Amino acid sequence: MLGMFRLFAAMIVIGASSAAHAEVTLTDLKGRSVTLQKPASRLLVDDGRLIIALSFLSTDPVSLIAAWPHDLDRFGRELYATYLAKFPAIATLPKSTSNAQDMAVEQVIAARPDLVVLSLHSRPAEQQLAQLDEAGIPVIFVDFSADPFLNTDKSLDILGKAIGRDEQAEKVVAFRREQKHVLADRISKAGGLQKPIVFMETHASTDEACCNSPGSGNVGRFIDFVGGANIGAVLHGKPSGQISLEYAIAAKPDVYIASGGQYMETRGGLLVGPNYSASQTQASLDRLLARPGFSSLPAVDTGNVHGISQQLFNSPLDLLAMELIARWVHPDLFADIDIETARQRLNGFMAVPLTGAYWTK
Numbered sequence: 001m002l003g004m005f006r007l008f009a010a011m012i013v014i015g016a017s018s019a020a021h022a023e024v025t026l027t028d029l030k031g032r033s034v035t036l037q038k039p040a041s042r043l044l045v046d047d048g049r050l051i052i053a054l055s056f057l058s059t060d061p062v063s064l065i066a067a068w069p070h071d072l073d074r075f076g077r078e079l080y081a082t083y084l085a086k087f088p089a090i091a092t093l094p095k096s097t098s099n100a101q102d103m104a105v106e107q108v109i110a111a112r113p114d115l116v117v118l119s120l121h122s123r124p125a126e127q128q129l130a131q132l133d134e135a136g137i138p139v140i141f142v143d144f145s146a147d148p149f150l151n152t153d154k155s156l157d158i159l160g161k162a163i164g165r166d167e168q169a170e171k172v173v174a175f176r177r178e179q180k181h182v183l184a185d186r187i188s189k190a191g192g193l194q195k196p197i198v199f200m201e202t203h204a205s206t207d208e209a210c211c212n213s214p215g216s217g218n219v220g221r222f223i224d225f226v227g228g229a230n231i232g233a234v235l236h237g238k239p240s241g242q243i244s245l246e247y248a249i250a251a252k253p254d255v256y257i258a259s260g261g262q263y264m265e266t267r268g269g270l271l272v273g274p275n276y277s278a279s280q281t282q283a284s285l286d287r288l289l290a291r292p293g294f295s296s297l298p299a300v301d302t303g304n305v306h307g308i309s310q311q312l313f314n315s316p317l318d319l320l321a322m323e324l325i326a327r328w329v330h331p332d333l334f335a336d337i338d339i340e341t342a343r344q345r346l347n348g349f350m351a352v353p354l355t356g357a358y359w360t361k
Contacts, residue, residue: 026161028140029120029151036138039164040115042066044108046099047119048075051083051090052315053144053156055351056172057165062087064163067111069098073263076311078273082352105131113137115162121146145314146239149221152316153177172349176319179342180225183326186333187227196329198228199253199299202240203310204260204288207268210245219313219321226326227333228255245293255329256299258288259310272307274356281307281360304328309358317354319346324359 024036044067045051051068052075054061062083072080083090094111097104099122108116109132116132118124120143132139140162142155153173160169187193200219202212214220215235223230231251235241260270271284285307289300299305306328312321323342326334339359347353 024161024164026140026158028158029143029154030141032141034138034140036115036162040064040113040162042112042114043117043163044068044096044111044113044115045117046096046103046122047071047145047314048080049144049314050117050119050142050159051075052079052317053142053159054163055083056156056316056346056349057160057163057168059351060087061351062090062093065090065093066113067094067096067107070095071098074098074314076273076309077262078275078356079311079352079354082355086352103128108132108137109135115140117142117159117162119143119145120151144316144318145218147217147221148219148314148318149225152318156316168349172316175345175349176316179319179323182337183226183322183334187225190227190333193227193330193333195227195229196254197231197251198223198255198257198325198329199231199248199251199297200257200259201248201288202259203264203267203269204258205264205267205269206287206291209242210291211243211248212240213243214240219318219325222318222322222325223329226322226329228325228329249293249296253297253299254302254304256289256297256305257325257328258285258305258307259313260284260307261309261311263310270307272309272360273311273358276357278357278361281357285360307360312358317346320354320358 024039027033041064043064048068048071051061054064058064099119103124105128116137116139118139118141120141129139142158143151144155153176156169156173160166200214213232215238216233217239220230220232231253232243258270261273262275264270270288272281294300308321308324312318320339320343323337323339327337343354
């Protein structure tokens with residue numbers, strides 16, 4: 001009897017081991033079918049913001065990273081500080097090239113990843129991908145920035161499968177879809193809703209040329225989704241780009257939204273985030289509105305101006321950005337949307353909760 005029990009126990013252990021090391025086959029955002037010998041545990045990423053996405057799937061996202069670009073301004077210096085406090089190893093991980101640079105294959109191989117995660121807009125040469133394939137290093141493409149409205153949930157699903165956290169990914173995606181359904185349903189039932197004209201100035205600055213804007217992709221899709229008319233749609237299919245101040249004035253926007261953060265401190269930009277008081281944020285917003293031509297904007301005349309941290313974009317945190325934009329574009333229709341409750345629900349999924357002020361009140 002004891003022998004049979006030992007045999008049964010051994011079979012359970014073998015079965016569990018086999019499940020833990022089972023092959024994983026997934027399809028990335030380029031439609032490529034990728035097979036991993038087992039769930040990945042050493043990822044090389046080309047954008048630090050991917051670590052934020054992974055924090056929705058793992059209690060220790062940093063332990064999954066073999067190398068990252070150390071792109072602190074993209075990550076968000078204020079967010080990075082919270083990750084560094086909880087996971088000190090993040091500062092000493094090997095460095096990889098970002099998606100704004102040419103891939104260094106030797107550097108990738110030296111980091112010994114079991115999976116390379118690239119942004120959809122990365123442009124590695126086919127020869128480089130072939131070299132990684134020859135080295136036995138699989139590559140997948142995801143997207144949290146070029147078209148986040150379309151791709152963020154898909155990318156979470158892909159990452160969840162890649163690291164063996166499918167169920168956690170499904171929970172996060174289900175919550176995000178539930179919240180977006182509330183917005184869409186409200187817009188649909190309102191019927192014939194007038195679309196306020198929205199001017200979103202990303203990386204808003206008094207020292208640099210005006211005006212950076214989301215195009216018909218990127219955050220521009222958020223504006224359309226919540227019933228606004230994005231003046232940046234004139235960028236003809238580009239995710240983002242520059243529009244002239246003259247054009248912005250002629251568009252007569254009803255709503256003005258500036259984005260910024262700590263990274264804009266030396267660029268005369270919007271200062272918003274947990275390291276700034278409400279008065280500091282308001283003072284930086286006032287400086288932006290004091291630029292020539294801004295006083296003539298209807299949004300400024302009516303006081304319908306807002307500020308938001310760039311760190312709420314380009315990760316699953318963008319749900320908060322979407323809900324904020326909804327409230328700013330249609331304050332009456334979405335008056336009961338509780339952003340703080342949504343933040344707490346998202347924090348319930350995250351390894352490092354989001355705390356502090358990341359938008360103007």
